[in-house]
Amino acid sequence: MLKTIFNIYAFALFANFAYSRCGWNTIDGNPPSLVGHKGEKAFMPEHTLGSYHMAALEAVDYIETDISISKDGVLVIVHNGWLGQTTNVAELPQFADRKKQYIFNGKYAKINRTEWFVWDFTYAELKTINRIQDTDYAYRPQYFNNDFYILTFDEYLDHIENLSKNLDRQLGVALELKFSEVFNSLFPSDNGRGYEDKVLEVLSKRNYNINQPPPSNPVINNGDLLDHILNIKPSNYTKSSYKPVSFLSFDHETCEYLGKKTKIPVISLNLNSPWMYTPKGLDKIASYSKILSPEKNILLAGPELYFEFNEISYNKTEIESMGGFLEPKELIRESHKRGIELSPFTLYDSRQPSGLLCTRFNDTRFKYCPKNRKEEMFYYFELGCSYITVENIFEAQILRLAFDSKIASKDC
Template sequence: MSFFSLLSFLFISCFSSILAERGWNTLHGGPSKIVGHRGEKAFMPEHSLGSYHQSGLEAIDYIEPDVCLSKDGVLVVIHNEWLGDTTNVANLTQFANRKRQYQFDGKFTQINRTDWWVFDFTLAELKTLNIIQASGYPYRPQYYNTDFTVLTFEEYLDKVESLSKVLDREFGIIPELKSPEVFNTLIPSTNGRGFEDKLLEVLERRGYTVNQPSPIDAPMGTTSLIDWVLNIKPADYKKPNYKLAAIQSFDQETCQYLASQTKIPIVALDENTPTMYTPAGLDKIASYSKIFSPWKDVLFADPQVVFDLSNVTYNKDEIASMGGFLSTKDFVAEAHKRGIELSPYTFYDSRQDNLLLCGSFNDSRITWCPKNRKEELFHVFDLGIDYIFSENHFESQMLRLSYDYELANKN
């Protein structure tokens, strides 16, 4: 270990120890980090310039885009592979004949839907669409629905980098590659990984691979959370010599490929793969990813209970051979033991249903379920969750600060 590496290690260890004394149980020892899910969709149309700008003003830690490919092979930012939910395409008569049924049955992606598809539109055509706020939430503002259009991935990077300069604070990027199986089939390449390679090329060209640290080696730089939120820098503050980034996907083969090609941390997303919630499953994740992002139900009921109540099938002998299902508490501890940070999704605006399974079943194996967003977030903070995928970051910041204040007054 070099002298400077040793100094860095000692600083991080010291910083983590100071914060750990306050009671945070995260792997890095500091407060859970806030990831802006699609920017700030509680107030602005998701994945819009306004959504990203709002999330920056709310002083979150990472700003998330979902990445797809246009018909002409340009990386664009939109949550779904289809356009009907989040754009005004249904109101544009020139595209009426583009609506079609599409089916895909892959290892990690299953689609069977009739809609307008992003890969049927060139970038120029996508730029004629407006991004709109979902209409099913009457408390979300609808008056920005003519203000924003579909962004390219590079326009998203321009926005985040501009926010970092204007607000004088660092924001991490955390792009999710949507359905790589689909896009690698539609736009084939010699190695079958054209979608992933396009993203990596952009990130390398724009400097995201230079001095890129692992997630737990990127502390806030201050022991005061309120100073961090208010951007009050310590006297000895030094601007980082890297652009903080991570890359995520539900496709575990994509995650493994990315891990073999870059030092940017990889986030393994999962919705309902039972084998991943066993000791051997965590061992495998740790071999290519240091951040695991499960659906949040497994933090409020043991994974086996969640899969049983969700009618997710699994092979009992296979699970037993992998060490058996972990309990929720052991799941967090075992992930941290392997150097894996946890980044569950999604923690919604308090005006929404939290969509937790524990609130829908009267099962004796479920001993507790949060009644509100404060209980929900304080529970995951207690567990030591390292990141939260957030909507309505104003609330998330207030709750994170409140929890930190309570910890400070306990010690």
């Protein structure tokens, strides 16, 4: 397996110099950016100094994080808002009584589970809890367990900024505002958007709002992807006048609010909103967000099959009145017409199941079913996605280089 990987890598390196480029199908003609999901969680406990540092060393383009709030109002980095899966809190007797059932039935956020929730801990208490690798994945290294603590949002930004400086590499931050409804109910404010405003305030103090949105990058020349990964600067390189940053949220109202309050790019995450995959739906998205990030099956199986197999109901008459569902290639084309880029999530480590519907259901209506991670990534590359959220960045980099070589070898 390792020999095969390095053979692909060697071919990619050679082909980048040996052939001329045809071009990518992305909106700007550049290779898609890789977004490291929670850093590099394939090898390090997620959302830790280690996972972020490893992602940077693997030359990822953006490092994604999830922002929560502690009991005393500190912005902290915790996925989903609970601690049991990825920390040692269950081993700490002083916090045994903090485990409880929490039910929240909002428009976008729905929780019904028994867990240790971040909003029941002060930040001083959270600092005594250590990160561990998710034990559901036995093949992930467990020897970094308890080496890292829960970070504040400021510590996350400090780390990414220091890595960018020390590695002389522009690293982007992708900030997911998780469970906006929950945090805005727990920490009420006059305008009902205290959670979003709290995040915006931190970014403003750190000058992330300057020169946003960033200018479009020129189409890269032959060999530039390889140079980018190796951090070889072009002769005309000038340091950017902006910090690469974007917001992500599953909450449409949060996306709309951020779209009005800031020029920082907003990424609309989605799992279960059929209206978004219609012409009129795209028109609405374009009014506040220039990046649509659907669950990857929507871009493979198509919206209709995706919602059917996930048992998500919708009003067919309403969908038809909005122009009907757009199949994957149509969705890319119509999105690009509106200036919307596509960013599917999440392409996993090749050691775990892909999570693709077509691998779980035997149905002839599935037009294509990737058999491995190479085929899966190549599909989204060919489709024209501008960003791809990935785990095991090392693999993703090899496959992006290999596909770049495939493009370069075409007879244009």
